[in-house]
Amino acid sequence: MAISKNQHLKMQEKRDRILEKAISLFSEQGYNDTTISKVAKASGISFGSVFTYFPSKEDLFHSAVIEPIEEINSIMLDFNPEAEDSLNELKIMVNSHINLFAKLSTYLQLVVQVIGQHSRFKDQFDELNFFHNEFCSKLALLLEKGQKKGQIRESDPIFAASAYFSLLMGLRLTMTDEIDEKFWGNFAPFALQLFGPISYTKSISRLAKPKAAYSNR
Amino acid sequence: MAISKNQHLKMQEKRDRILEKAISLFSEQGYNDTTISKVAKASGISFGSVFTYFPSKEDLFHSAVIEPIEEINSIMLDFNPEAEDSLNELKIMVNSHINLFAKLSTYLQLVVQVIGQHSRFKDQFDELNFFHNEFCSKLALLLEKGQKKGQIRESDPIFAASAYFSLLMGLRLTMTDEIDEKFWGNFAPFALQLFGPISYTKSISRLAKPKAAYSNR
């Protein structure tokens, strides 16, 4: 019993290792240039063993795209749409998102590929899109509340949410260097600006001062 | 002589057709899943003839990514950084960009792929990046002027330009459906908002009303 449990744990670890390396490789080299053999080598596992844990390359890719979603989404959705001080809630949310995107460079590159070739990766895209819609809807609620309270200017909340998400993805797409979190932080004010914060008007100049020089890319 | 000219024209046309189809296929199916055979079939020519016009698949891809840049860039850079009414210049520019991005769905999807896998497509990415830097620099000039005149709020102009470009790319990434230009128009106010327009404060609510329903994606 204990042995079996141990065995099970080891296998879980192995599976995780494969998946981690697969995400890395898929994101850097794309689907076709990532061969099973490369994944196996990177994972320190024999060639054939990959098929013990994932029935096919397609499945491995699917897992690589889908499995991390949940954790990420819980962070993305970690704000209170009913918050009294909507603007403050937005600020906190934006900072949290920026931090997240700064960290998840590798995985998000994979997401970009899936979105960029959504007809090729239809299944994966549909799942990503589901979460995207969920996110926009929830954020729209918060924005609506803020608008009602006069904390942010009127605008279509779904569009605003969508634009905000696009900005995050666009930043992730554009910031190709290994850029540290502080640098990313500089974009938080601009992201917030999208929502049209009213009391925020004055402070932008202060916040928007770069904390790190914009290295010439 | 006249015949040779005619011949030459026909070849140019054929080359254009191949390139057009290649852009289409590369953007939808990615580099690896776009086979030369598919491109040939789509262009209505024989397999081997593709190699008459492009020495290798690699070269075809390169041309597909690089050749359209110039025309696009001339539109992207078509604004006056010395304009007296900076804000107005920005508005016009944003609308022009939004229109451009709305139309170039196919090609830009290809650009997204190159950026998304910049280490794989290093050469192409470097060229794209060159234009990106050029664009940000020029836009920064306009923003600086607007800030001096008090038309837009203070913020680091390079960051602002970069955020703006990211938003455009992010929108292009996220708007996967065949969405018409009117719909895209709804995002113009948000894009402008990034720059922190001061006299613009009131009008956002008016402009930001959707001209088309946000289709369920």
Added chain:
Amino acid sequence: MAISKNQHLKMQEKRDRILEKAISLFSEQGYNDTTISKVAKASGISFGSVFTYFPSKEDLFHSAVIEPIEEINSIMLDFNPEAEDSLNELKIMVNSHINLFAKLSTYLQLVVQVIGQHSRFKDQFDELNFFHNEFCSKLALLLEKGQKKGQIRESDPIFAASAYFSLLMGLRLTMTDEIDEKFWGNFAPFALQLFGPISYTKSISRLAKPKAAYSNR
């Protein structure tokens, strides 16, 4: 363990079979007309399996040319340059070489191709040339000794060795039919004659009588 050893043996056998067939085909049909597919079929294995044993066609060719060298060279070099009776040593050596060349028809045809197109097969040629030089140097020692003892006439030993080697190669080139060893034996006296044997003068007429009719080629 035993199984793995068995496995290993089987693979070795398979590799040997591929190489043998490859030598055969390369020597008869040349590099380009010998397709991997032909080699696979001749070896009774699948197309792709050839690549399990040899990374590329180029490598297969290289192995086909190089691997047999060592064994052949040990026979070629199997004479004593310090022998007291130089002439007798030469006679024995010549017979041994003639026997060798008579037997190795297939492989030597491959060698001929490599030498004949040394700029195309530079790597292989260089290795062959190394052995050629080694051989000529050693033979020259024996000839020098024989000359000092007055058993063979004076002449530049390196030239003589080189001429001897050329004769062997030339015979192998010219004798295209499947000619048996006895027939080859008839050329031994001529080969020896190259060295200018002195006490040998009389016997040539006896030895040089053909043991087999010169088949109409």
Added chain:
Amino acid sequence: MAISKNQHLKMQEKRDRILEKAISLFSEQGYNDTTISKVAKASGISFGSVFTYFPSKEDLFHSAVIEPIEEINSIMLDFNPEAEDSLNELKIMVNSHINLFAKLSTYLQLVVQVIGQHSRFKDQFDELNFFHNEFCSKLALLLEKGQKKGQIRESDPIFAASAYFSLLMGLRLTMTDEIDEKFWGNFAPFALQLFGPISYTKSISRLAKPKAAYSNR
């Protein structure tokens, strides 16, 4: 009329130029690696024009191998089998042959390829072989006469002729460097030695002194 003649001359020149370059390329790069395109470029002639002069690549190769034979053969056969002083005739012949082989490096490399792959180039080989037999027969006559006169030792004249031809080919095969005629001259005594010249016994030591150092190949 005159124009047509001129035209005809020009075409003949063109054909010759193509053939010359083809021999060069075939001999250096082999049949398959010599493309029609390379031949055309080397000849300064358009791609398609090659087919005006030679119906197919196969034919071009055939011409490249066969057409030079006649001239060469007339030199090879330029000795008198009835000569009174057989030995002297042989000496002159050997020198002439050695000179010929020294000069024809390129073409003979092509001959080597044909012989080396006689089953692949059957037609060409058969023609070469015809000349080879003719040559051996004629030389055998001269040798027989010399033997009768006691100028050379007894041996089967056909074998001797064959060995002699093999030595020439072998030297051509082995001397891969661009070696000048003087160097080649050093091998003449060895060639003559094959026939077992009787009055020649003493002179070998003199003749066999190298006229040029045997460069370390």
Added chain:
DNA sequence: GATGAATGAGGCTTCATTCAT
């Protein structure tokens, strides 16, 4: 006759998947 674009057969090589050990 000269040119070079068009064609497609055929070669090498890669790689996901299967399966025996």
Added chain:
DNA sequence: CATGAATGAAGCCTCATTCAT
């Protein structure tokens, strides 16, 4: 369950030959 050899489909590319101009 782990391993890695076996397989063959599919892709890129070359090149002899044809043919329209």
